[in-house]
Amino acid sequence: MKLKHSLFTRRQFLNGLFGGWTTALLATFIYPVVKFIFPPYREPDEVILLFSDFEGMAPGSVKSFPWGSKPGILKKNDDGTYLAFVGVCTHLDCNVAYLPEQKKFFCACHDGWYDEYGTNTGGPPPHPLRRLVVEIAAPDLIIKREDVE
Amino acid sequence: MPSQKIFLSILVGLICVGLSLCVSGWAQPPQQQEEIQAAKDDASEEIKPAPKDIKEAIGIYVFLGWIWISIFVLIYILCQKIKEADRIYRLKFFSSVKK
Amino acid sequence: MKNWPKALSTWLDDRFGLSAITQFLKEKPVPQHKHSIWLYTGSAILLFFVIQVVTGFMLILYYKPTLDAANASVARIMTEVPLGWIIRSVHSWSSTFMIAFVFIHLISIWLTKSYRKPREITWMSGVFLLACSLVFGFTGYLLPWDDLSLSATKVGTDIPRSIPVVGAWVTTLLRGGGDVTGDTLTRFFGIHVCILPIFIFLLLAIHVYLIQKKGMSIPLDAETRNEDVPTIPFWPNFVYREMVVWLVLVGILFSMAIVFPPSLDKQADLMAAAPEGVKPEWYFLFLFQTLKIFPAKILFVNGDTVAVLLMLMAGLFIFFLPVIDNKPTEWKGKIITALGYVLVVYVLIFSVWSPL
Numbered sequence: 001m002k003l004k005h006s007l008f009t010r011r012q013f014l015n016g017l018f019g020g021w022t023t024a025l026l027a028t029f030i031y032p033v034v035k036f037i038f039p040p041y042r043e044p045d046e047v048i049l050l051f052s053d054f055e056g057m058a059p060g061s062v063k064s065f066p067w068g069s070k071p072g073i074l075k076k077n078d079d080g081t082y083l084a085f086v087g088v089c090t091h092l093d094c095n096v097a098y099l100p101e102q103k104k105f106f107c108a109c110h111d112g113w114y115d116e117y118g119t120n121t122g123g124p125p126p127h128p129l130r131r132l133v134v135e136i137a138a139p140d141l142i143i144k145r146e147d148v149e
Numbered sequence: 150m151p152s153q154k155i156f157l158s159i160l161v162g163l164i165c166v167g168l169s170l171c172v173s174g175w176a177q178p179p180q181q182q183e184e185i186q187a188a189k190d191d192a193s194e195e196i197k198p199a200p201k202d203i204k205e206a207i208g209i210y211v212f213l214g215w216i217w218i219s220i221f222v223l224i225y226i227l228c229q230k231i232k233e234a235d236r237i238y239r240l241k242f243f244s245s246v247k248k
Numbered sequence: 249m250k251n252w253p254k255a256l257s258t259w260l261d262d263r264f265g266l267s268a269i270t271q272f273l274k275e276k277p278v279p280q281h282k283h284s285i286w287l288y289t290g291s292a293i294l295l296f297f298v299i300q301v302v303t304g305f306m307l308i309l310y311y312k313p314t315l316d317a318a319n320a321s322v323a324r325i326m327t328e329v330p331l332g333w334i335i336r337s338v339h340s341w342s343s344t345f346m347i348a349f350v351f352i353h354l355i356s357i358w359l360t361k362s363y364r365k366p367r368e369i370t371w372m373s374g375v376f377l378l379a380c381s382l383v384f385g386f387t388g389y390l391l392p393w394d395d396l397s398l399s400a401t402k403v404g405t406d407i408p409r410s411i412p413v414v415g416a417w418v419t420t421l422l423r424g425g426g427d428v429t430g431d432t433l434t435r436f437f438g439i440h441v442c443i444l445p446i447f448i449f450l451l452l453a454i455h456v457y458l459i460q461k462k463g464m465s466i467p468l469d470a471e472t473r474n475e476d477v478p479t480i481p482f483w484p485n486f487v488y489r490e491m492v493v494w495l496v497l498v499g500i501l502f503s504m505a506i507v508f509p510p511s512l513d514k515q516a517d518l519m520a521a522a523p524e525g526v527k528p529e530w531y532f533l534f535l536f537q538t539l540k541i542f543p544a545k546i547l548f549v550n551g552d553t554v555a556v557l558l559m560l561m562a563g564l565f566i567f568f569l570p571v572i573d574n575k576p577t578e579w580k581g582k583i584i585t586a587l588g589y590v591l592v593v594y595v596l597i598f599s600v601w602s603p604l
Contacts, residue, residue: 198512223491
């Protein structure tokens with residue numbers, strides 16, 4: 001490097017280039033590794049169930065269905081309408097149970113309570129249970145994420 | 150200034166390789182699709198590994214191109230470093246240890 | 249605080265004393281002579297070994313070592329997991345390269361007689377490392393659990409049966425029962441990911457320690473003539489040269505892995521007839537072919553028994569080579585070098601012959 005005012009020597013330049021380029025090369029190897037070990041998890045947009053499986057539910061009872069890899073809970077209200085939740089406690093991801101006598105959802109992990117509409121009423125849960133949208137299009141029962149049209 | 154020239158040629162080479170890879174990648178979609186379809190058809194028999202989609206295919210070949218360019222650049226620099234290290238070693242060797 | 253990296257390294261050095269190692273590496277002389285090129289095979293093996301460890305760690309995140317799930321989990325790695333087919337391909341290709349370099353490393357040391365006193369145990373630990381690499385390859389071949397790997401494993405685990413007295417027992421031990429079943433798969437998986445890694449790390453430690461302790465050997469003729477062989481320091485002069493080799497090898501490895509990824513056959517069926525073209529991995533082909541050419545009966549003895557016993561004796565001969573070759577400059581040493589060339593020719597011819 002025969003500049004008039006050289007800021008660094010040829011050696012410094014080469015060392016910097018070498019170190020930088022090696023780091024960049026290593027980084028490109030790390031990218032596929034990260035891609036591989038973090039496979040994308042996609043929550044389903046909707047699940048389609050057979051309505052006939054759920055039609056005969058007694059009012060006030062619940063039935064579960066698979067929502068991706070989580071349990072979904074379908075609850076039949078006393079007026080015959082349906083409510084669907086992701087059956088996972090909003091505190092630390094435990095699966096919740098429905099106690100029909102008390103009309104409450106209960107998480108046994110840290111004693112969390114929700115009312116029959118999924119609102120958090122007691123214990124550590126910070127948010128209500130996540131609601132899902134229920135659509136009856138006989139013979140299908142379609143359960144969608146709330147943000148999916 | 151040789152290093153600047155090298156830099157420029159590397160840069161131009163990089164762009165050329167990238168462009169040609171992209172072009173060759175885009176030129177192939179129908180064939181690629183067929184292959185993927187074929188792979189799906191006899192999935193019960195044998196799984197032929199292949200890029201999932203055109204984006205992955207391009208990405209992979211750009212990745213390969215980048216690896217080889219890096220290899221040539223790093224080898225060039227390493228050769229310089231080897232020359233220097235050997236020179237320094239020889240200087241020290243002759244000045245101190247010589248019998 | 250500008251110089252904190254240096255301060256940190258001094259602080260650590262006060263506790264670990266690592267500067268002794270760096271000082272040692274700076275002073276460690278690497279001889280430069282006409283056979284120096286073979287010195288790079290060792291570090292090439294190490295490079296591929298590291299790649300095997302890393303890609304192995306990755307594959308084990310998704311692999312399921314059971315009869316029902318093994319094949320499907322490999323299929324999942326290849327189709328669903330992002331870039332999984334490349335990772336599997338790199339693992340497979342890297343094993344091929346690693347074993348190829350292990351062979352080259354062995355034969356180069358044989359022909360240059362670098363195993364001679366005082367490096368006998370370095371050689372012997374190397375033979376164990378070769379055995380480990382081959383068992384790694386053999387056990388790994390079964391893990392995708394497809395037709396071909398099942399049949400190859402059946403054949404491979406049946407071979408020891410020809411050994412008199414202990415043979416049947418060895419076969420049962422390898423298979424975990426009379427036949428190759430799901431138990432064999434679990435067993436091979438355990439060997440591949442747990443037992444062998446421990447052994448290979450121990451052996452590598454011994455091998456590398458001995459290499460540092462005894463230094464690089466110099467060519468036999470230079471030693472007998474008591475010549476001075478020019479040297480370069482290990483760090484940085486030699487390491488830079490090694491890095492050039494590594495870079496090229498990494499480039500070739502990834503190119504091969506991306507252009508020629510291994511495919512996966514359908515799940516092995518324990519009851520199905522063997523598929524056509526059952527063959528082991530390429531590095532066992534010469535042994536496979538050797539077994540094939542032996543007649544069924546030699547005099548009163550089973551042909552396979554003779555072949556397997558010969559192979560075992562060859563293995564023992566290779567293991568004790570430094571002890572057998574105790575006068576390297578005399579006629580015995582020359583014959584042993586010639587034997588090395590014969591071995592190369594034999595392995596090459598039989599490997600090529602086998603698929604024909």
